[in-house]
Amino acid sequence: MYLTSATIFVHNFKMPSSVIVRRMPAHLSKATFCRLRRRSYHSYDHLPYNPYTPSQEKILSSALKHVPEYGFVKQSLVQGCRDAGYLDTTHAVFQDGVFDLVKFHLYTERNKLAALKQQIDEEEGKSIGKRIRRYCTERLKANEPIISKWTEAIAIMGLPQNIPQSLEELAKLSDEIWFLVDNKTSDFDWYTKRASLAAVYSSTELYMTQDNSPRFEKTYKFLDRRLAVVQNAGSSISNMASWASFTCFASINLLQSQFSRG
Amino acid sequence: MAFLPRQALRPSHFLRLRQVVHRRVFNVRYLSGSAPLGNSNAESKVGKDQGTEATSKTTHFGFKDVPEYEKEELVREVFSSVAKSYDVMNDVMSFGVHRLWKDHFVAKLDPGRRPGGEPLSILDVAGGTGDIAFRMLDWASDIHNDHQSKVLVVDINDDMLKEGHKRSLTTRYADGSRIEFKVQNAEFLDAVPDNSQDLYTVAFGIRNFTNIPAALRAAHRILKPGGVFACLEFSKVNVGILDMIYQQYSFNIIPLMGQLVAADRDSYQYLVESIARFPSQKEFAGMIKDAGFEISGDGYEDLTFGVAAIHTGVKV
Numbered sequence: 001m002y003l004t005s006a007t008i009f010v011h012n013f014k015m016p017s018s019v020i021v022r023r024m025p026a027h028l029s030k031a032t033f034c035r036l037r038r039r040s041y042h043s044y045d046h047l048p049y050n051p052y053t054p055s056q057e058k059i060l061s062s063a064l065k066h067v068p069e070y071g072f073v074k075q076s077l078v079q080g081c082r083d084a085g086y087l088d089t090t091h092a093v094f095q096d097g098v099f100d101l102v103k104f105h106l107y108t109e110r111n112k113l114a115a116l117k118q119q120i121d122e123e124e125g126k127s128i129g130k131r132i133r134r135y136c137t138e139r140l141k142a143n144e145p146i147i148s149k150w151t152e153a154i155a156i157m158g159l160p161q162n163i164p165q166s167l168e169e170l171a172k173l174s175d176e177i178w179f180l181v182d183n184k185t186s187d188f189d190w191y192t193k194r195a196s197l198a199a200v201y202s203s204t205e206l207y208m209t210q211d212n213s214p215r216f217e218k219t220y221k222f223l224d225r226r227l228a229v230v231q232n233a234g235s236s237i238s239n240m241a242s243w244a245s246f247t248c249f250a251s252i253n254l255l256q257s258q259f260s261r262g
Numbered sequence: 263m264a265f266l267p268r269q270a271l272r273p274s275h276f277l278r279l280r281q282v283v284h285r286r287v288f289n290v291r292y293l294s295g296s297a298p299l300g301n302s303n304a305e306s307k308v309g310k311d312q313g314t315e316a317t318s319k320t321t322h323f324g325f326k327d328v329p330e331y332e333k334e335e336l337v338r339e340v341f342s343s344v345a346k347s348y349d350v351m352n353d354v355m356s357f358g359v360h361r362l363w364k365d366h367f368v369a370k371l372d373p374g375r376r377p378g379g380e381p382l383s384i385l386d387v388a389g390g391t392g393d394i395a396f397r398m399l400d401w402a403s404d405i406h407n408d409h410q411s412k413v414l415v416v417d418i419n420d421d422m423l424k425e426g427h428k429r430s431l432t433t434r435y436a437d438g439s440r441i442e443f444k445v446q447n448a449e450f451l452d453a454v455p456d457n458s459q460d461l462y463t464v465a466f467g468i469r470n471f472t473n474i475p476a477a478l479r480a481a482h483r484i485l486k487p488g489g490v491f492a493c494l495e496f497s498k499v500n501v502g503i504l505d506m507i508y509q510q511y512s513f514n515i516i517p518l519m520g521q522l523v524a525a526d527r528d529s530y531q532y533l534v535e536s537i538a539r540f541p542s543q544k545e546f547a548g549m550i551k552d553a554g555f556e557i558s559g560d561g562y563e564d565l566t567f568g569v570a571a572i573h574t575g576v577k578v
Contacts, residue, residue, distance in 0.1 A: 053556060055578055078376050086488030086576070088379045089460045092371045093490055093576040095559045 042179045048111075052104065056094075058084040060104040064146075067105075071149040072098050072156060099162050102153045106169045109142040110176055117180050128181055129231060135177045136201055136223055140208060144216065151209050174198040196233075200226040321472055324535030333472045334418065334447070340529045341390070341419045341470075347524045349391075352466075354519045355533070356569075363570050364465060367494045368397040370563070370572060373461060374406025381410035382460045385484065387448045387477075388467020389415045390422020392429055392441070394494075398463070399440055409440075414454070416446035417467075449476040454484045465494040469540040478553035485577040491555055496537040497546075497564070497571035504567050512537065543571050550575045 052060070063080025070076045074091060077098060081090040094100040116138055124130040143150060157166035174197045185193065204226060208219040320327045323336050352360045375381045382402070386395045395413040402408040417423050423443040435441045446453060448464070448471055462481045471477045481491050499505040512534045520530030541549065547561035555575030562573045 051559070055556060055576075056558060074372065075376075078379075081488070082379070087460055087486060087490075088376045089371070089373065089382065089490045090488045090576050092461075092492065093556075093558050093574045095561075095563055095574070097370075100558070 041175050052107075055084070055086075057104075059086060059090065060101060061108075063101055064105055067101070067146050067149055072102060072152040074098060077101055096162070096165075099156050099159075099165075102156055103165065103169065105146070105153070106173070109139060110169075110173050112142065113139060113176055113180060120180075129227065131181045132177060132197065133223065133227055135180060136197075136204065136227075137220055139173070139177075139201070140204065140216070140219065140223070143205065143208065147208060150205075154206070154209070170198050170202060174201065177201075196230045200230060322539050324532040324539070330472055336532075337470045337472075338419050340532055342421045350523055351520065351530070351533075354523050355516055355530075359566060360466075360570075363494060363565050364393055364397060366565065367463075367465065367492070367572055368394065368401050370574075371398070371461065371463070371490070371492055372401070372405075373398045373411065374402035375408035375411055376406065381408065381412070383458060384411065384413045384461045384463065385451075385454060385459045386413055386415045387446075387451075387462065387464040387481075388417055388470065389463070389465060390417035390419055390426050392426035392443075394463055394465045395426070395441055396430070396433060396435070399435055403434075412440050412442070414442045414444065414459075416444050416448070416451070416454075418445065418447055420445050449473050449480055451480045451484055456483050457486050459484050460486060460489050461492065462489065463492045463494075466496065468493055468495055469536045475549060475553065478550060478555075482554045482577055487577055489577050491550065491573075491575045491577070493546075493550075493573045494570060495546075495573070496540065497562075497568055498542040500543075500564060500568040508569065509538075543568065543573070546571075546573055 059077075059080045061080075062083035063076045065083075066076040066079040070079070074097065077091040077094065077100075078088050080101075081088060091097075096103070113135055116135070120131055120134050120138075124134055146153075156162060171194065174194045177197060178194055200223070204219060204223045207222045208216060211219045213219075319330050321330045321333050322328075323333050328336065356363075373382055373384060384395075384398060386392075386398070389395055392415055395415045398413055399411070402411045415423065415426060417426075423445060427443050430436060430438070430441055430443075444453060448467075462485055468474060468477065478491075485491065499508050516534050517527045517531045521527040524530075540546075543562045543564065544560070547557055550561060550573055551557055553575075554577065556578045557573075557575045561575060562571045564571050
């Protein structure tokens with residue numbers, strides 16, 4: 001069953017030309033497609049996985065339009081079903097209910113970032129820090145229309161049964177941004193960079209929910225401060241390490257000299 | 263078996279069911295025509311031997327193989343014998359957890375007319391005693407203030423429907439304007455028009471159907487486009503150690519408890535075997551997709567580690 005659905009997906013999926021195309025090497029078999037599911041990192045050997053059928057996308061995108069009015073509640077989902085031409089009862093087919101709506105928002109906004117790569121590369125040049133900041137701000141701007149209801153979404157994401165999937169979405173976002181910045185790290189930094197960006201982004205998003213400043217200026221300043229801390233953290237840890245090792249060796253030498261004096 | 267005394271089942275009834283099952287299973291010659299619906303009295307069949315060949319396909323009745331045309335009758339007899347003590351049987355098998363499962367099932371479906379929407383037309387299949395039907399009507403009335411949505415309860419067994427009708431007389435739906443009981447075969451649903459129902463529910467009934475794909479196709483026919491198919495059923499436990507414990511409990515303890523509580527070991531043995539024969543969650547989700555429904559995610563939700571599962575699909 002997975003093979004059939006994966007093969008149908010391959011034939012029907014059309015990638016927009018602006019998205020980075022990751023081609024599958026010819027020697028890999030179709031069995032590779034079956035392992036599309038739970039991956040929170042990019043892979044050149046697998047095509048991106050779209051978990052939504054066209055009818056689900058239609059319902060969920062119409063439901064998102066009602067969120068500013070009703071919030072992340074069942075009513076938005078029901079209105080979305082109605083607008084998409086289905087019945088009021090169709091909402092029951094979504095396994096996670098309103099959480100499916102939250103996940104859909106996270107999924108669509110994350111996928112829009114890749115289209116901005118060219119523009120951001122031109123405007124920000126080679127600087128990694130500036131490009132990371134730019135991607136974060138673009139992603140935060142996508143929350144602006146529904147920010148008044150975003151606390152509801154955070155509460156839903158914080159429910160124990162939803163936490164694994166919420167963390168996966170955050171990891172995917174962090175990985176998406178780092179991948180688009182073309183980071184070619186292949187040591188342990190790969191993990192620390194993604195973890196630190198995830199922490200920065202989630203704290204900024206939380207700050208944004210209670211920010212009333214015009215055009216969310218305070219949020220973007222908060223983001224700058226968080227990113228500066230992360231950038232400084234790297235150098236301060238290595239400074240600390242140098243200080244500690246110098247102090248340690250100096251103390252040992254001092255003690256040795258005391259003993260040798262007799 | 264239709265003429266049950268009002269007090270508890272007597273050993274004589276127990277023996278009669280055993281005789282009937284024994285005769286059918288070991289392919290002793292029997293009457294060829296099926297009994298009229300609603301009269302599942304075994305006595306009318308005993309002693310009328312005619313030469314009939316059993317050349318058609320076989321299906322499973324628990325762990326035994328029986329010809330397909332017999333399974334319907336055997337299932338009807340099982341449920342006739344347990345109709346009066348159906349709740350007791352469910353409590354025995356699941357320690358009362360079945361009530362929580364059914365509550366969660368109805369909460370997930372969230373039936374009820376929404377502001378700006380139409381009243382719902384719900385079909386509850388194999389829901390003879392009305393457990394799910396009453397819960398859905400209560401939910402619609404209390405949560406959504408919807409006093410117009412209707413439920414049509416169908417079942418192959420008239421005794422179960424009679425029990426359900428009797429129970430409805432003690433609820434606020436006694437006048438019958440919102441709930442209706444009809445004898446129907448789930449594989450055909452003759453009396454239900456095409457594209458007429460918003461919601462099709464079947465709770466703990468589909469494992470007894472002779473031809474599950476035919477029932478799924480019938481469900482697809484009678485649902486409106488956008489209508490939801492929902493099935494609550496016992497399923498495969500997904501944790502290895504718990505599965506072992508569950509199998510031991512099922513096959514050793516449940517028939518014994520059935521014998522002690524309701525004096526009907528055979529029915530409970532059949533029920534436990536039918537659970538073991540039912541396809542796994544993923545297989546059943548595949549069958550639902552094959553019938554033309556569209557599923558979301560995996561298409562099912564496990565309850566209590568997979569002891570029960572809710573499958574949903576939408577007709578597109």
